[in-house]
Amino acid sequence: xxxxxxxxxxxxxxxxxxxxxxxxxxxxxxxxxxxxxxxxxxxxxxxxxxxxxxxxxxxxxxxxxxxxxxxxxxxxxxxxxxxxxxxxxxxxxxxxxxxxxxxxxxxxxxxxxxxxxxxxxxxxxxxxxxxxxxxxxxxxxxxxxxxxxxxxxxxxxxxxxxxxxxxxxxxxxxxxxxxxxxxxxxxxxxxxxxxxxxxxxxxxxxxxxxxxxxxxxxxxxxxxxxxxxxxxxxxxxxxxxxxxxxxxxxxxxxxxxxxxxxxxxxxxxxxxxxxxxxxxxxxxxxxxxxxxxxxxxxxxxxxxxxxxxxxxxxxxxxxxxxxxxxxxxxxxxxx
Numbered sequence: 001x002x003x004x005x006x007x008x009x010x011x012x013x014x015x016x017x018x019x020x021x022x023x024x025x026x027x028x029x030x031x032x033x034x035x036x037x038x039x040x041x042x043x044x045x046x047x048x049x050x051x052x053x054x055x056x057x058x059x060x061x062x063x064x065x066x067x068x069x070x071x072x073x074x075x076x077x078x079x080x081x082x083x084x085x086x087x088x089x090x091x092x093x094x095x096x097x098x099x100x101x102x103x104x105x106x107x108x109x110x111x112x113x114x115x116x117x118x119x120x121x122x123x124x125x126x127x128x129x130x131x132x133x134x135x136x137x138x139x140x141x142x143x144x145x146x147x148x149x150x151x152x153x154x155x156x157x158x159x160x161x162x163x164x165x166x167x168x169x170x171x172x173x174x175x176x177x178x179x180x181x182x183x184x185x186x187x188x189x190x191x192x193x194x195x196x197x198x199x200x201x202x203x204x205x206x207x208x209x210x211x212x213x214x215x216x217x218x219x220x221x222x223x224x225x226x227x228x229x230x231x232x233x234x235x236x237x238x239x240x241x242x243x244x245x246x247x248x249x250x251x252x253x254x255x256x257x258x259x260x261x262x263x264x265x266x267x268x269x270x271x272x273x274x275x276x277x278x279x280x281x282x283x284x285x286x287x288x289x290x291x292x293x294x295x296x297x298x299x300x301x302x303x304x305x306x307x308x309x310x311x312x313x314x315x316x317x318x319x320x321x322x323x324x325x326x327x328x329x330x331x332x333x334x335x
Contacts, residue, residue: 002068005029005292008061008091010082011073012036012045013163015096019071020048022284029292035061058082062089069119069295072096075165076172077330080105083120087112092119094291098177101330102321103314110307119295121302122310124185128286129256132189135240135247139190143262145244148222150190152183152238152253155211155229166230167206169328174201174208175228176317176326182254183226183238184316187216190240193312195219199323204230209326256283 007023009016012034023031033053034045042054055061061070062085069092072082076098083100086093093113099122100106113120126132138144155175158166165171166178188194194216201209211231216224227234238253239246245264252258261270287305294302301307321327 003028003296005295006032006066006068007288008033008035008064008067008070009073010035010058010061010070010086011096012038012041013073016071016073017041017044017048018282019073019284019288020045020052022281023288024049025281025285026288026292029288032066033061033064058085062086062091067091069094069291071123075168076177077101077165077168077170077328080109080330083109084112087116087118087120090116090118092295094121094123094287096123097125098172098181098317099310099314101172101177101328103311103318105330106311106314110311113300117300119291119300119302120307121291121294121305122313123287124181124305124313125284125287126182126185126254127305128290129283130286131249131256131258131260132186132254134260135249136189138247138262139240139242143245144240144242144247146222147190147240147242149241150187150216150224150226150239151241152186152224153227153229153234154179154183154236154254155227155232155234156236157233158230167204167208167210169206169208172328173206174204174210174326175212175230176201176209176320176324180209180212180214180226180228180320181313181317183228184214184320185313186238186240186253187224187226188313188316191216191218191222191224194224194316197316197319197323199320201324201326202231207327209324212320212324212326214320214324256286 035055070086072095167173196217198215202211204210211229214226238249248261250259
């Protein structure tokens with residue numbers, strides 16, 4: 001592929017706007033067009049990139065010959081529909097997490113991309129940020145010893161005006177796909193795929209999960225406890241605990257500006273404090289840069305965020321939803 005990667009964005013919400021702004025920090029990657037159904041969001045994009053083409057429908061974006069790849073940034077419940085729309089018009093896709101509502105949708109999306117030899121990746125941006133990579137490095141190096149348990153919580157009370165996607169089951173509402181996915185991703189990154197899963201939820205009025213508690217158990221005795229909530233504000237921290245030391249990722253553990261602290265042995269004081277805030281942007285430029293490299297190499301699958309990674313994550317969340325009793329309309333259609 002040519003040196004400069006030409007991006008389109010499908011969807012105009014807050015994350016899409018941050019991603020658009022971060023493309024300014026990526027060499028040889030340009031934002032060429034945005035498709036948003038919201039006049040308000042369109043006006044915001046004009047402030048970010050006044051030279052980009054603005055579309056008020058998605059069909060115009062996916063048929064634009066000047067676009068190499070499209071970032072799908074609509075709500076979870078629309079990812080399958082919109083990713084398939086892009087793929088069927090032979091556009092490579094970076095699809096925001098959660099990749100789909102369930103593993104069945106994810107498999108169809110991946111099959112479509114492979115049949116057309118098109119690049120497709122889930123935009124789980126945390127996997128590309130420096131703090132996450134440092135965490136993985138410390139685990140692999142044995143700095144924490146054998147990981148025995150992981151404790152993660154992520155919660156906030158949505159403030160008015162509350163976006164429809166937050167509690168709408170048709171859009172994949174509830175904490176699990178929105179914020180709980182980060183908890184599960186970090187737990188699996190530290191401990192691997194669980195051998196046993198238990199999950200419980202407190203329903204919102206719409207019957208999606210307002211709070212969700214998940215326990216992973218492993219045959220070697222390790223455990224993970226992760227909790228997500230729209231009912232309370234939480235500190236949003238991750239604690240990775242081994243028999244030689246523990247690692248704490250403080251408020252907004254899943255972002256580039258988290259503060260990492262390493263506590264050796266039984267110490268209550270960190271001997272190492274690692275703060276890896278981004279020098280610019282919001283942090284989405286790390287994954288965008290990786291995608292650009294993949295496209296230039298002619299890859300159809302990321303070697304970092306693989307299709308198998310996405311399917312495994314979706315399968316875990318399917319199990320969590322089954323155990324907790326979280327049902328979406330898309331599940332009923334599969335019966």
